[in-house]
Amino acid sequence: MRFRGWSTWAAAAMTGALLLGLTSGAAGQRLGTEGGEWRYWGGDEGSSRYSPLDQINADNFENLEVVWRWKAANYGPQPDFIYRATPLKVGDKLFTVAGSRRSVVAIDPATGETLWMWRMRNNPRWEASTRQNYGKGVAYAEVEGRGVVYVITPGYYMAALDAETGVPIPYFGMNGIVDLHLGLGDYPVDADRGILSSGDITSSSAPIVVNGVIVVGNSHDRGYYPRRPENVPGHIRGYDAKTGEMIWKFNVVPDPGEFGHDTWEGDSWKYTGNVSAWAPLSADSELDIVYVTTDTPTNDYYGGDRLGGNLFGTSIIALNAQTGERVWHFQMVHHDIWNYDNPNAPKVLDVMHDGRLVPMVIETTKQGWAYVFDRETGEPVWPIEERSVPQSDTPGERTSPTQPFVTKPAAFELQGVTEDDLIDFTPELRAAALELAGEYRMGPQFNPPSLLNHPDGTNGAFHAPGANGGANIPGGSSIDPDNGILYVASQRGHSVISLVPGGEAQPRLSNLCPDPAVPCASSATYVATGPGGIRGPQGLPLLKPPYGAITAIDLKTGDHLWRIPNGDTPANIKNHRALQGLDIPNTGKNAHATILTTKTLLIYGEGRGQEPILHAVDKMTGEEIGRVELPATTNTAMMSYMHDGRQFIVLAVAGAGVEAELVALALPN
């Protein structure tokens, strides 16, 4: 009997497994968010941005209506115009941040009523912060039965708040606050203002709590033309979720004796900074691993002041959440001089691939590639090959001879710029585009930045995707764990980098160079004049469309399933004088679509500055199912939850002249 019982159970389990295998082809062990909640910035600890809810579906999507609007504009001295937050939903509350002070708020999920608000008292660290805006949200954990909300402030403090009341937890740090400047390392402090004098460090993302440890990332000011080659590195730290005590630190620029130290020539390890983990973090609490991705070391576009491979710049690092020990790492770009900072929270999911359930972690990038690894071992799921790349001729620069090339999945965005990639709507426009581009060096992926006024007559070098191309934080990526599909929003974009000697750079920044009479150069050997690209003729985009797209990638095979333009052709293309009478297929919008996957739909907004429309498409085909109008344009990925039997979608909107707010949509009652 016992035996039979067992075999019946086993048979049932096997049928279940088979069924799963047959119907979906992917066994999703991680099913995204649970219980109608949204407990992490990315939905769940694996940042799936997936909700298994299906009250809102293909049949009723167009009936969605605005249920409430929550105004963020009054949180902070000026209204915010780019609201980048995604709320959490835990129990009967939403938790998020608002405004340049990064006030933390609890909101009623049914009505939008503010339940409590907390903000850090003003201090010079806030004034000096380079990331007052862009607050993405908070983390939540239960500590000894009590709900706690964690936030990192623009001044780089961490606060722990009681989720019920918003009151700081007295036994956490000092009265609920931990100073994140402390324990970073031996960096000089400006005694008058209490800020680090050797650089800037802050954070715009939430931390993540993994098995009782809060893991804290960071971010810095942009690094196109920093005032100096020195900065503070974005070391990763782990803190006790109850007491706020710092437990470990992982050096993203390794000290002498640490692994990777020899990838920094000379003294560059001593003074180089950045390498921040500004993208949100992800975790696998069963493995007790946190997945951290990093950005470029100081000076985004010139590496002559930091020769070497520069570990752990532009890398994904798997760290043991309890100890901070490195489990594995992979450097996406050696000696990065393209500002290819990792922009997305890594995605964690299990996918049936080659007859085995592979525990994957995926990073979608500005390079236009999705890097797919076995998250236990760091082994690439499809080969990533070191290939030769063009070399720089900028004095003092030494490019890495090779870079890692992802062989599968295929790139989801245009890589490199050749004459073939320039617009060809008409022969005249093409000729004009060629002439404009002719001043700059074209080249394949990893084309190195070059000098303004180069002796050979060129003025800089293209690379694509550029500063605002490929995948990035606003749209990011989402997954469908049921089907093992990755969706990634990307933008077509290139940069043209023109380097000038630091001594000739005169960025007159009011905050850094208060006296316009005093020359304000940079002590870096070379810096870029900026991150932008060049336009095509008559203000048209230089590159061929689509200007923005969503790509669906089947992780079971690594193949692209489909690719759709982001929304419709924008008005400035449709109405452009030079294009009248031409038949131009949908170019999509030049922005990162903001995406969410649910049980039955892929839902997206068109992103920064585009039409205020929310689209629903078929997950398997990319075909549009419906659209509804929004009060304003979306700037960041949305979330969904169930409350009192009603499914909501909440998204942050803001834009030119539109002050930031949260908008909640649901079906009519």
Add this chain to the structure above:
Amino acid sequence: MLAVATALPTSAQEPEVAPPSSTREGVYTVEQAERGEEIMHDVCANCHMDDEFVGTFIKSWAGASVGDLFEEVSTSMPQDRPGSLRPRQYAQVLAYIFQLNGLPPGEVLMSSSIEELREIIIEGSQG
């Protein structure tokens, strides 16, 4: 607009003249460019040096209207606070960019209405 007016001499005493139709015809005032310089260095210089807005920049916008450029900049910049300047401040920034490119100032205040600015075509200072 009044096509004949373009043939008439323009001066400060005759404010009724038709607005200029090309950036070569003095589309902004010196004061606007001065204010624009301050804004550029306070707000935009955090991410852009002036060098980015000369040369190819103006060549690539040539043929489009000032309204097109105004719309682009006012909806997307500054990147961390798009649309946060007032319309007249965006006009001042454009005035400064035109000045950087050697385009002449004039007597007429540059409008901050996209529709009116669509009547002015961008041309570089030479060629």
